[in-house]
Amino acid sequence: MADYSTGNIRNLAFLGHGGEGKTTLTEAMLFAAHMVDRQGRVEDGNATTDFEPEEIKRRCSISAATAPVEWKGTELNIIDVPGYFDFIGEMTGPMRVVETACIVMSGVTGLSVGAEKAYAYSGKHDVCRMFIINQMDREHASFEKTVQALRDRFGSSVVPVLLPMGEGASFRGVINVLEKKAYEGAYDKSKEVPLPAGVADELDTAFEELKEAAASADDDLMEKYLMEEELTQEEILTGFHKGMKDGSIIPVVAVSALTGVGIARVMDLIANYMPSPQHLDKKHEGVNPKTGDEVSRVSHDDEPFSAFVFKTIADPYVGKLSLFRIFSGQLTGSTALYNPNKDKTEKAGGMYQLRGKKQVAKQVLHAGDIGALAKLQFTSTGDTLCDPANPIQYPELVFPAPTLSKAVYAAKQGEEDKVFTGLSRLIEEDPALSLSKNTETNETLLSGAGDMHLDVVKNKLEAKFGAKCVLSDPKVPYRETIRKTVKVQGRHKKQTGGHGQFGDVWIEFSPITDSETDFEFEDAVVGGAVPRNFIPSVEKGLRENIVHGVLAGFPMVHLHAKLYDGSYHPVDSSEMAFKTAARLAYKKGCSEAAPVLLEPIMHVEVLVPDEYMGDIMGDMNKRRGRIIGMNQENGLQKVVAEAPMSEMLKYATDLRSMTQARGSFTQAFERYEEVPKDVADKIIANAEKVEDEED
Numbered sequence: 031m032a033d034y035s036t037g038n039i040r041n042l043a044f045l046g047h048g049g050e051g052k053t054t055l056t057e058a059m060l061f062a063a064h065m066v067d068r069q070g071r072v073e074d075g076n077a078t079t080d081f082e083p084e085e086i087k088r089r090c091s092i093s094a095a096t097a098p099v100e101w102k103g104t105e106l107n108i109i110d111v112p113g114y115f116d117f118i119g120e121m122t123g124p125m126r127v128v129e130t131a132c133i134v135m136s137g138v139t140g141l142s143v144g145a146e147k148a149y150a151y152s153g154k155h156d157v158c159r160m161f162i163i164n165q166m167d168r169e170h171a172s173f174e175k176t177v178q179a180l181r182d183r184f185g186s187s188v189v190p191v192l193l194p195m196g197e198g199a200s201f202r203g204v205i206n207v208l209e210k211k212a213y214e215g216a217y218d219k220s221k222e223v224p225l226p227a228g229v230a231d232e233l234d235t236a237f238e239e240l241k242e243a244a245a246s247a248d249d250d251l252m253e254k255y256l257m258e259e260e261l262t263q264e265e266i267l268t269g270f271h272k273g274m275k276d277g278s279i280i281p282v283v284a285v286s287a288l289t290g291v292g293i294a295r296v297m298d299l300i301a302n303y304m305p306s307p308q309h310l311d312k313k314h315e316g317v318n319p320k321t322g323d324e325v326s327r328v329s330h331d332d333e334p335f336s337a338f339v340f341k342t343i344a345d346p347y348v349g350k351l352s353l354f355r356i357f358s359g360q361l362t363g364s365t366a367l368y369n370p371n372k373d374k375t376e377k378a379g380g381m382y383q384l385r386g387k388k389q390v391a392k393q394v395l396h397a398g399d400i401g402a403l404a405k406l407q408f409t410s411t412g413d414t415l416c417d418p419a420n421p422i423q424y425p426e427l428v429f430p431a432p433t434l435s436k437a438v439y440a441a442k443q444g445e446e447d448k449v450f451t452g453l454s455r456l457i458e459e460d461p462a463l464s465l466s467k468n469t470e471t472n473e474t475l476l477s478g479a480g481d482m483h484l485d486v487v488k489n490k491l492e493a494k495f496g497a498k499c500v501l502s503d504p505k506v507p508y509r510e511t512i513r514k515t516v517k518v519q520g521r522h523k524k525q526t527g528g529h530g531q532f533g534d535v536w537i538e539f540s541p542i543t544d545s546e547t548d549f550e551f552e553d554a555v556v557g558g559a560v561p562r563n564f565i566p567s568v569e570k571g572l573r574e575n576i577v578h579g580v581l582a583g584f585p586m587v588h589l590h591a592k593l594y595d596g597s598y599h600p601v602d603s604s605e606m607a608f609k610t611a612a613r614l615a616y617k618k619g620c621s622e623a624a625p626v627l628l629e630p631i632m633h634v635e636v637l638v639p640d641e642y643m644g645d646i647m648g649d650m651n652k653r654r655g656r657i658i659g660m661n662q663e664n665g666l667q668k669v670v671a672e673a674p675m676s677e678m679l680k681y682a683t684d685l686r687s688m689t690q691a692r693g694s695f696t697q698a699f700e701r702y703e704e705v706p707k708d709v710a711d712k713i714i715a716n717a718e719k720v721e722d723e724e725d
Contacts, residue, residue: 031098031383031390034105036308036329036398040300041107041355043124045152046134047144048090048113051164053077055134055287056097056110062217062293063099065385069290078386079110083493084486092486093460094120094341096353096384096400104301107400113144115691116483119429119462121148123340123411125155126427127355127400129305129312137163137171137197137284141179143691149184158274158305160281162296166194166201167286173197177282184280187273189243190236192283192295195226204284204292205229206299207236208270216290243279244269267303275305307398314357316414316422319370325422327358329397334420335359340427342411344459345494349405353384354415357424361395368418371426372408375418379405411461429462431696432477433682436484437505438465439474441498450474452495456487463487470507470585480682506676507630508713509702510579511588512623515540520615522607533607535560535568536595539619542588549576552592560596560608567605568593571612580620581627581710582717587702589620627705627713630675636685637666638693645688653677654706672700 044052057077061069070076075086079095091112099106109124125131131152135145145161152159163176173194180188195203195212203214203223210233214223225233245255247269255261261269273279283299285292307329314327314336327336341353359365367376382389382402395401409415412427440449450465453476457463464477478484484501491497517538524531542550551569560568569591576586596611634655638646646669647657655673662668678697685693705713 031100031105031392033392033394033396034399035396036331037306038104039107039306039308039396039398040104040130040304041109041128041307041398041400042130042132042300042304043109043111043121043128043152043157044132044134045111045121045144045148046113047136047139047142048115050113050134050136050139050142050144051287052113052134053080053091053110055162055164055285055293056108058217058285058287058290058293059099059101059106059108059297060097060385062290062297063101064218065097065099078388081387082490084489087489088486090114092117092120093343094124095386096402098383098385098390098400099297101297101301105399106297106300109400114482115144115147115686116478116480116486117462118147118479119460121151122427122429122462123353125151125157127338127340128157129307130158130160130300131155132160132162132300134162134164135176136165136168137173137176138165138168140172140176141183146183146692153277156277158277160283160304161188163282163284164287166197166284167199167289167291169198171197171201173284180282186239187243187278187280189240189279189281190283191240191281191299192285192292193229193232193236194284194292195229201284201286201289201291204295205233206295207233207240208267208303210237213292213295216293218294220291220294240270241266243273247273247276247278270303271305271309274303275309314424316424319373319421319423327422329356329358331360331397333358333397334417334422335361335365336414336416336422336424337361338424339409339411339413339415342458343402344455349379350458351382351384351402351404352406352409352411353400353402355400356395356397358397359417360397361401362393366418367403367406367415368421369406369409369413369415370421370423371410371413374408376403376406376409376415378403410458427461430479432462432464432479433695434480434484434680435475435477435504436501437471437473437503438476439500439502441500445497448495448497449491449499452491452497453487453499455495456490460487468504468507471505473504475504476501480686503679506679508582508584508705509587509628510581510584510620510625511586511628512539512541512620512625514624516619516623518615518619518622520611520613520618522610522614523602525602530599530602531604531607531610532599532602533564533604533609533611534597535593535608535611535615537568537572537612537615537619538592538594539616539623540590540592541623542590546588548585548587548589549573550590552590554592554594555596559598560593561598561603564598564603564605564608565593567608568612571609572616574609575613575616579625580617581625582714583721584627584717586620587628591616627710628702629705631672631700631703632675632678632697633700634669634671634673634678634681634695634697636669636671636693636695637663638669638689640667642689642693643667643669646685646693649684649688653681654709674703674705675699 193205245251337354343351659670
């Protein structure tokens with residue numbers, strides 16, 4: 031590929047609902063620009079940006095992939111982003127490095143949840159937006175209905191720019207509203223043709239809407255427009271550029287990625303009118319890591335070099351590839367690389383641009399461009415690379431919090447290191463994953479965005495690193511406590527031929543109700559009934575045993591133990607004997623002291639559209655949840671509730687199903703509460719069953 035200056039670069043993210051043609055659209059653009067010899071198909075497993083074995087197997091995108099396209103002296107850096115909600119973390123990095131979000135929709139299904147989420151997400155990142163209505167060649171496709179749905183949802187900023195000539199099987203070309211010209215044909219064979227008969231009124235209406243939107247973006251133009259003075263083509267284009275930049279104009283175009291109709295004209299539109307990193311002249315804000323002062327850069331070659339790593343690809347054969355966007359300066363093989371996040375100097379093993387999995391070697395990349403560096407030793411996703419003499423550190427990426435956790439084990443004993451080393455490498459590649467240790471259940475938890483997300487990780491682990499793991503529902507960290515005070519004796523006596531064993535204690539067990547202390551030991555022995563040197567053994571015996579409760583083997587908490595009497599034998603008493611006596615007293619005492627199970631209660635906040643409120647509240651009641659409050663937040667209903675952890679293990683999947691993926695939630699541990707008796711009986715029975723099986 032040629033070298034492109036900043037003004038000739040367009041950075042685009044293809045976003046939208048899964049299955050609506052983002053990958054096919056990317057492939058069509060590559061084919062139209064002769065970057066590939068033939069157009070691959072997702073169904074055939076040969077699409078350029080779906081190259082992972084899991085993507086080929088599942089026939090959908092799983093990871094964000096880059097595809098630079100050369101088109102009429104312009105470089106279009108396309109990032110094909112997965113549309114399925116389990117891979118929403120893959121949207122986080124690309125949105126930090128593009129100027130335009132291309133939201134791909136189907137002309138058949140119309141406005142989808144994925145399109146709504148992509149619109150909102152791109153708005154948060156302050157990038158320009160355009161809607162690409164794909165699949166116009168399919169039966170029942172309707173450009174007019176889809177545009178109307180967009181306007182009903184997002185307002186008059188939605189402006190058609192490429193109108194379809196025909197729909198369904200008759201879709202043969204597009205009309206450019208800006209130019210008032212018609213084009214017929216597919217891919218780069220698309221040629222200008224006379225305007226079809228009967229489209230004049232539709233075209234005039236669309237042009238007036240576009241002209242009004244362009245005028246609205248500029249005060250001087252708006253004044254001229256209101257005075258009913260004619261705007262020149264140059265003025266309309268000026269207003270169009272300005273409206274794209276400030277978000278007041280969102281162009282809509284019609285294409286068929288499968289047949290190639292409209293593809294070349296969309297690429298023309300992007301190359302001619304979408305903003306470059308230079309056109310936006312956006313300041314990239316950061317801090318000087320040495321001084322803490324705020325500093326900024328703009329996308330010009332003469333600025334000090336700085337870049338942001340937005341994705342990492344971990345490959346056991348190729349090694350690590352760090353995908354980056356240059357925010358300022360230019361990068362060559364001799365550029366010094368400093369990572370302020372790790373306070374390390376880096377040396378790259380090669381500089382490339384990635385077209386899917388194909389590496390295109392580069393000697394120089396200019397400000398605004400997207401590339402990849404091989405074998406960086408210390409750098410991770412979200413890190414900054416910069417000139418060591420002019421350091422800057424950009425804000426790190428914030429990934430969506432995981433909503434589903436599974437316990438992960440090695441499938442074969444002895445392969446634990448292999449499994450967890452592989453998982454650590456995959457987390458480097460996908461920071462939306464996390465690995466944590468639950469000290470209470472002694473399980474390692476793998477957390478992600480959903481069942482599909484975690485299943486993909488499991489399969490990648492085996493394919494890339496040859497390590498098999500097992501995923502299962504995590505254990506709930508129940509606890510046990512007592513509800514009344516009892517006094518019991520623990521007596522251990524064993525006589526053998528020589529020295530025997532003797533330990534005798536009286537202990538009062540009572541619940542701790544005025545603090546969160548898990549265990550208190552009180553020495554109330556008088557008169558030497560238990561010798562001083564054996565009292566620590568009693569406490570140690572109790573502490574060792576409270577990790578297993580008397581009901582179902584869960585840790586005992588909020589327990590006060592007062593040693594107040596006992597007896598000993600001058601020869602047979604020992605530390606071990608008194609530890610054993612303490613254990614006997616614990617088991618007997620806590621069994622008689624009204625023991626109960628405690629379960630973790632989560633604080634849950636659910637955000638949903640109004641129409642799902644009834645379903646959400648009814649479902650929360652079924653989960654033994656309590657609604658604490660409701661309020662409005664950003665046009666959505668926020669339901670605040672408390673619910674047992676055991677009922678929330680699969681809530682991420684269930685909520686997505688109930689709300690067509692429009693709902694979201696967060697949860698955090700709140701406190702422990704007593705388990706209702708009927709539920710406790712089932713937990714205890716299950717624990718006994720597991721214990722019997724292990725025996």
